[in-house]
Amino acid sequence: MGGKGMDPRIEHTRRVVLQAASEVVAERGFADASIDAIAQRSGVARSTIYRHWPDRMTLLLEAVRSLLRPPQVPSGGDARSILTALATQLNDMLAAEPFGSIVATLIAESRRDQQLDELREKFFGQRVVEVAEVLRSALDQKEMPAGIQVAGLVDDVSAPIFFHALVMRAPVDQAWIETRVDHLLAAAGIN
Numbered sequence: 001m002g003g004k005g006m007d008p009r010i011e012h013t014r015r016v017v018l019q020a021a022s023e024v025v026a027e028r029g030f031a032d033a034s035i036d037a038i039a040q041r042s043g044v045a046r047s048t049i050y051r052h053w054p055d056r057m058t059l060l061l062e063a064v065r066s067l068l069r070p071p072q073v074p075s076g077g078d079a080r081s082i083l084t085a086l087a088t089q090l091n092d093m094l095a096a097e098p099f100g101s102i103v104a105t106l107i108a109e110s111r112r113d114q115q116l117d118e119l120r121e122k123f124f125g126q127r128v129v130e131v132a133e134v135l136r137s138a139l140d141q142k143e144m145p146a147g148i149q150v151a152g153l154v155d156d157v158s159a160p161i162f163f164h165a166l167v168m169r170a171p172v173d174q175a176w177i178e179t180r181v182d183h184l185l186a187a188a189g190i191n
Contacts, residue, residue, distance in 0.1 A: 010052075017042045017049055021063035026098030030109045030116050033060060061119050064106065067099045068127065071134040079190050082138045083181045086131060087157050091172050094165035104166045128154050148188055156184050 020042035025033045035056055039046045053059035071089060073082045094100045110120040132150045139150075160180050164172050 013044055013048065014052055017044050017052070017059070018063045018066045020044075021059055022067060022098055022102065025060065025063065025105065026101045029105050030060060030119075031113065035059070057115050057119050061122055064102055064119075064123055065126070067093075067102070069093065071131045073134055073138045075138075077138065079139055079185060080178075080181055082135065083153070083157055083184065084178055086135065086154075087161060087177045087181060088174065090158055091161050091165065091177060094161065095171070100165060107166065148190070153184070153188065156188075157181065 017038060021033060021038045024037050024041055028037065033056070035046055035049055038059070039049055042049075049059065053062065069089065071086055073085045077085070094103060106116065106120050106123065110116040128151060131154050135153060136150045157180070161172060161177070164170050164176075
């Protein structure tokens with residue numbers, strides 16, 4: 001894991017390996033993203049890779065996570081602007097390469113591979129927690145009716161975007177996102 005005070009050469013090596021891992025996954029899928037393939041693409045020795053990541057799945061999880069941007073919401077925004085911002089960020093990430101292809105591949109391959117299913121669960125589980133925390137701290141509690149689960153709002157906002165981006169492979173515009181957010185807020189009883 002990167003951190004403050006880390007040797008710049010180590011930071012560089014880690015960045016190169018994470019980028020190579022993302023590229024290999026985007027091109028070949030997770031099943032063929034071996035340490036050998038990542039070492040060859042990055043020009044970093046296998047022994048060095050294993051010094052930083054104990055196993056392939058840990059490396060692949062970090063590589064996918066390295067492509068994520070932290071969820072951001074407008075300060076002082078209302079529920080609509082906050083949910084719209086989060087939905088727009090998700091849509092933009094899924095439309096961008098290599099992230100969109102990597103996520104689609106992870107979902108597809110995880111159905112047949114237990115290790116990838118665990119990686120999928122960790123990746124999406126961690127992201128839902130991160131986004132729910134941002135949403136929870138951004139929304140004024142007065143806007144939240146009793147019984148509304150923030151993680152459920154994250155699911156409800158994310159699901160249609162995932163469907164359109166990954167299943168339909170259809171472009172989603174801002175008006176579509178805003179309409180979905182309005183329907184969600186009305187259904188949840190949030191003003």
